[in-house]
Amino acid sequence: MAKVVEEIRCSNCGAPLTFKPGEIVVTCRYCGFTVVISTREAFILEHSLIINKYNELEVDRILKSWMGSGFLKPRGLAEKAKIIEKELEYLPFWIVPISASTHYKGIFERITPPIVKEGSINKSYNWLILGRKASKFPTREYQIPIEGKIPFDFRQIDRNAKVLNSELSEREVIDEARQEVEAHHKFLASQDVDRLIEFKTDYNLGKAVYVHAPIWFIVYEYKRKYYNLVLDGATGQVIKGDIPPMDFGLF
Ligand SMILES: [Zn+2]
Numbered sequence: 001m002a003k004v005v006e007e008i009r010c011s012n013c014g015a016p017l018t019f020k021p022g023e024i025v026v027t028c029r030y031c032g033f034t035v036v037i038s039t040r041e042a043f044i045l046e047h048s049l050i051i052n053k054y055n056e057l058e059v060d061r062i063l064k065s066w067m068g069s070g071f072l073k074p075r076g077l078a079e080k081a082k083i084i085e086k087e088l089e090y091l092p093f094w095i096v097p098i099s100a101s102t103h104y105k106g107i108f109e110r111i112t113p114p115i116v117k118e119g120s121i122n123k124s125y126n127w128l129i130l131g132r133k134a135s136k137f138p139t140r141e142y143q144i145p146i147e148g149k150i151p152f153d154f155r156q157i158d159r160n161a162k163v164l165n166s167e168l169s170e171r172e173v174i175d176e177a178r179q180e181v182e183a184h185h186k187f188l189a190s191q192d193v194d195r196l197i198e199f200k201t202d203y204n205l206g207k208a209v210y211v212h213a214p215i216w217f218i219v220y221e222y223k224r225k226y227y228n229l230v231l232d233g234a235t236g237q238v239i240k241g242d243i244p245p246m247d248f249g250l251f
Helices: 056-067 170-190
Strands: 006-009 016-019 025-027 034-036 046-049 082-108 115-130 195-205 209-222 225-232 238-241
Touching: 056 082, 056 209, 056 225, 056 238, 082 170, 115 170, 170 195
Parallel strands: 046 209
Antiparallel strands: 006 016, 025 034, 082 115, 082 195, 082 209, 209 225, 225 238
């Protein structure tokens, strides 16, 4: 598959800046300068990095121990499974500080006669958005270990790791966060009333932070089938792992 790569010069150090179609926020591999492609202007938000702490051997060890523990795994999975693919990627995340105050009114139908009920939800979040459009990464299951972040620095990134750029602009990220928070508050309100008749939310947004975080994508084979596993390279935790069905009758 041919990859189309575009090239411009970094406005900070003059090195070639390569990016793929669709990428909007691009970081220079030589000096770490981050630029918004559409305007060629410097990226003004904070750009941070969370460092990978595990090498391939340690990742293998974590996988074997994950395979060998827990109730739902087939017996002998750790011995029989074969790791087929193991790739470290630094994914571009956005953290959007957002306070949302919702006021809602609805009909509570769980009693007779039904009554009209009102309520409010006031919450603050650091809402996480992945800056990639098509990705199998389970964002909602990931607790980004933000305490360990440092200013972005290419020298701290493993040689073999892939670093992905954001395909979403700051504006798109903020819209997305707002929509997701609204959907979340609708869900919360629907726990309280059966039919919403009024729903209004006011938002207060803080400055977004752009963070690259290390994620291992692993594929393993077990009994001629492939399974995916996603591991947090900063904490060594399995974020999501496919488990083969149990081998009933083989004990
Ligand atoms: Zn540069």
